Amino acid sequence: MRLSNNLMFRNNLNTILNNQQEVNRAQQQVNTQKRVLTASDDPSAIASSMLYTDKIQSNEQFAKSSSMLSSRLEMEESVLENIKGAIAKAQTLTVQAGNGALSDADREGVAAEISSLKESIFELMNAKSEDGGFIFAGYQDSKQAYIYNSGTGSYEYQGDQGQHSIKVAEGISIKSSDNGFDVFEKAGKRLDVDQTTIVPATSTVYVQQQGAFDTFHRTNYNADPTAPANANTVTINFTSATTFDLQVGGTTIDSGTFSGNKVAINGFEVTFTGAPASIDFDLETPQKQNVLNTLNDLVNTLTDTSLDQEQYKQALADATVGLDNAKNLVSQTQSVLGGRLNTTKRIEAANSDLDINNKLSKANLVELDMAEAITELTKHETALQASQATFGRLSNLSLLDYIR
Numbered sequence: 001m002r003l004s005n006n007l008m009f010r011n012n013l014n015t016i017l018n019n020q021q022e023v024n025r026a027q028q029q030v031n032t033q034k035r036v037l038t039a040s041d042d043p044s045a046i047a048s049s050m051l052y053t054d055k056i057q058s059n060e061q062f063a064k065s066s067s068m069l070s071s072r073l074e075m076e077e078s079v080l081e082n083i084k085g086a087i088a089k090a091q092t093l094t095v096q097a098g099n100g101a102l103s104d105a106d107r108e109g110v111a112a113e114i115s116s117l118k119e120s121i122f123e124l125m126n127a128k129s130e131d132g133g134f135i136f137a138g139y140q141d142s143k144q145a146y147i148y149n150s151g152t153g154s155y156e157y158q159g160d161q162g163q164h165s166i167k168v169a170e171g172i173s174i175k176s177s178d179n180g181f182d183v184f185e186k187a188g189k190r191l192d193v194d195q196t197t198i199v200p201a202t203s204t205v206y207v208q209q210q211g212a213f214d215t216f217h218r219t220n221y222n223a224d225p226t227a228p229a230n231a232n233t234v235t236i237n238f239t240s241a242t243t244f245d246l247q248v249g250g251t252t253i254d255s256g257t258f259s260g261n262k263v264a265i266n267g268f269e270v271t272f273t274g275a276p277a278s279i280d281f282d283l284e285t286p287q288k289q290n291v292l293n294t295l296n297d298l299v300n301t302l303t304d305t306s307l308d309q310e311q312y313k314q315a316l317a318d319a320t321v322g323l324d325n326a327k328n329l330v331s332q333t334q335s336v337l338g339g340r341l342n343t344t345k346r347i348e349a350a351n352s353d354l355d356i357n358n359k360l361s362k363a364n365l366v367e368l369d370m371a372e373a374i375t376e377l378t379k380h381e382t383a384l385q386a387s388q389a390t391f392g393r394l395s396n397l398s399l400l401d402y403i404r
Contacts, residue, residue, distance in 0.1 A: 059355040062168055066348045069166045072176045073341045076135055079127045080183075080334050083291075086117045086124070087327045090295060093117075094319050097302055104305055111302035118295040122146060122155070125180060125292070138162035138179035145180045146292065155292035157185055168347050174340050183333045184290040190321035191217040192314075193234070193268060197282040203272040205281050206314055210321065213267030220248045221283050236263055236270055236279040248283075294322035 096102075097110045125146050128134055133141030139162030149156050161181045165173040191214050193205050207213045222231040228249065235247040239255075244263055246254040256265050263270040263279075270279055301307065301315040 056355060058170070059351050062351050063348070063355075065166050066168045066344055066351065069168060069174060069176050069344050070341065070348075072129055072135075072166075073337055073344065075127075075129065076178065077334060077337055077341070079124050079135065080330050080337070083121055083124050084327055084330045084334075086121050087291060087323055087330070090114055090117050090298075091320070091323050091327070094298065094316060094323065097298075098313070098316050100309075107302045111299045114295055114302070115299050118292060118299065121295070122148075122292055125184065129177075134159070135177055136180035136183060138177075138181070139164070141177075146290075153296070155290060155296065157181060157290065168344060169351060172347060174344055174347075178333055178337065180290075183329065184292075184326070186288055187291060187294070187322065187326040187329045189287045189289045189294075189325075190318045191286060192284045192318075194282040194284045197233075197280070199280045200272075200276055202274070203270060203276070203279050204310070205268055205270050205279075206310060207267055207317070208264070208269045209267035210317065211267065216266035216268075217283055217286075220253070221286070222249065223286075232283040232285075234281055234283060238275070238277060289322055291323065291326035294319060294326060297322075 093110050093114050126144055134145045137143055137145040137159030140159045143158050145159050146155055147158055157180050159180050161179050163175045164177045166176045167173045192207055198205055231249045237245045239245055242257050245252050261272050298319040
């Protein structure tokens with residue numbers, strides 16, 4: 001078989017081109033640090049790596065969401081802490097206001113300070129998040145959470161009971177806000193008697209020991225709307241000049257003795273004139289009141305010079321219980337919020353670990369072992385150099401060269 005010059009040139013040229021292609025491919029692998037450059041190189045690895053890419057991108061979004069959630073929860077925590085601090089200061093001033101030695105001018109000074117605290121709390125309850133939404137307005141976060149209604153002279157909640165959520169992991173969403181209804185509107189007012197129902201009107205009924213009365217009220221108050229009209233009516237029946245029976249809803253539940261014109265039992269004190277056969281009054285319906293209205297009532301009490309000493313004392317008791325309940329409600333919210341923040345931190349750590357595993361798995365599928373790649377590149381470059389040198393020598397061969 002004869003070998004023509006064209007055949008030798010073509011074979012050597014193909015060898016050089018093939019080696020050049022291998023060198024280019026190896027160089028591209030080193031430059032991109034990827035083992036698989038096209039889908040045809042390893043279809044299975046590419047398919048799996050795309051799934052890991054989707055997971056990595058999802059985790060990146062979850063990381064951003066977690067960061068946003070943490071920021072919002074920390075902001076709300078700061079706002080609530082400031083509100084609680086202002087309430088605590090108001091409580092201290094309320095105790096100070098109970099000092100019987102204070103003059104009317106002194107009370108007005110305390111009222112001015114409490115009014116300033118009220119305005120501060122009002123601003124905090126209308127705090128906004130980083131996106132401009134009102135933190136405590138629920139889903140209605142484009143609307144101011146609290147307003148002052150000059151017609152009723154009270155502060156009113158304008159939001160709803162919704163809570164925003166942020167997705168921080170597959171199948172996991174965490175509340176990113178608390179609405180004002182849950183945080184502020186559920187603070188209980190002091191349990192009391194209904195002053196408008198006392199018969200005869202010449203009698204007075206005041207709660208003097210709140211703890212004992214609270215137990216009595218919770219035990220005997222009937223909240224059933226279908227209950228008889230007198231279900232919550234308390235009656236003191238005088239059975240002699242020194243003894244009495246206590247009835248609730250017409251049923252005798254207790255009895256005792258008294259002297260003079262006062263009866264003290266279950267935390268409340270009844271004062272009467274003359275010798276009535278009985279005294280009736282109703283247990284007041286349990287009510288809720290936000291801290292702004294509690295402070296508003298307290299300011300009005302401190303500036304009202306028409307109140308007698310007992311009325312003033314009762315109004316301060318209303319404020320004391322209302323502020324304490326409001327502060328406890330804020331503390332409970334902070335506790336739940338702290339739990340959500342801790343959960344967020346744990347999920348962030350879990351997502352970070354998962355992200356590392358996904359990137360490692362993807363790297364194992366399509367990324368390059370640099371030591372192996374450089375060795376492979378060197379091998380192909382050597383082969384290319386050898387084929388080029390061989391072609392150079394073969395191209396110079398001829399019969400004349402052989403004769404010489």
